[in-house]
Ligand code: SF4
């Protein structure tokens with residue numbers, strides 16, 4: 637069963653116009669700078685915020701498995717005992733305990749989208765399927781895309797394209813716009829920073845461009861990872877070889893927003909020296925990429 641971990645209403649950064657973004661849970665990549673670490677696992681997860689915890693111990697009383705303990709670091713869950721029943725989440729009065737991941741309810745999503753139709757029509761918006769990796773849920777995604785198409789909603793898929801060509805083709809047939817990330821043009825560095833090489837991704841980008849499906853290219857810009865003139869120039873060169881031009885190329889400068897979520901998931905923040913490149917550097921990279929787009 638496909639899980640989602642969030643639905644964002646009135647989203648304005650996930651494609652054109654005002655949109656509803658649906659976030660699938662589960663991703664085959666492990667980007668070192670991931671903004672949504674709760675999206676990685678395809679399974680439900682419990683999250684805990686020490687900041688919100690008022691120390692009432694209601695969660696401990698509610699837990700049927702005796703899996704919780706109050707410690708100087710707040711409530712700690714024994715993952716070997718926890719059966720993810722959610723009783724502690726229900727018992728928590730301050731929302732310090734949350735469950736991340738719920739089954740995708742297609743009917744509920746379509747009803748929600750119907751309620752936003754006016755905003756979509758007035759703004760040129762629609763629905764965006766994001767993640768995690770939506771292409772890791774091809775059946776659920778395809779079914780929703782078809783129904784959204786029948787209802788006349790503009791459909792965007794925000795993806796790394798790390799999936800088989802067959803999946804990409806079937807999803808592309810029901811997609812109005814792809815938002816595609818290129819995280820590094822060098823395959824070995826792509827693997828170092830995301831856990832997977834990039835040949836499949838680049839080949840699928842060529843496929844989408846060949847099929848003539850509109851697409852945007854988005855490049856997360858991470859200092860000490862991919863924010864080098866060499867990488868941006870090589871990415872621009874690659875874009876210049878595509879059959880059709882992207883409608884847009886966006887640079888997404890690094891923000892350290894995933895760390896607190898790693899803590900909420902009970903994980904340890906890995907040390908890194910990533911940084912946000914300065915405005916002049918970003919402007920220079922934008923010029924390099926614009927020339928690639930114009931050359932097509
Ligand atoms: S989810 Fe259920 S089993 Fe796990 S800690 Fe909470 S109450 Fe206990």
Ligand code: SF4
Nearest residue numbers: 689690692693695728
């Ligand atoms: S029920 Fe919530 S607020 Fe109370 S101790 Fe547990 S996590 Fe903290």
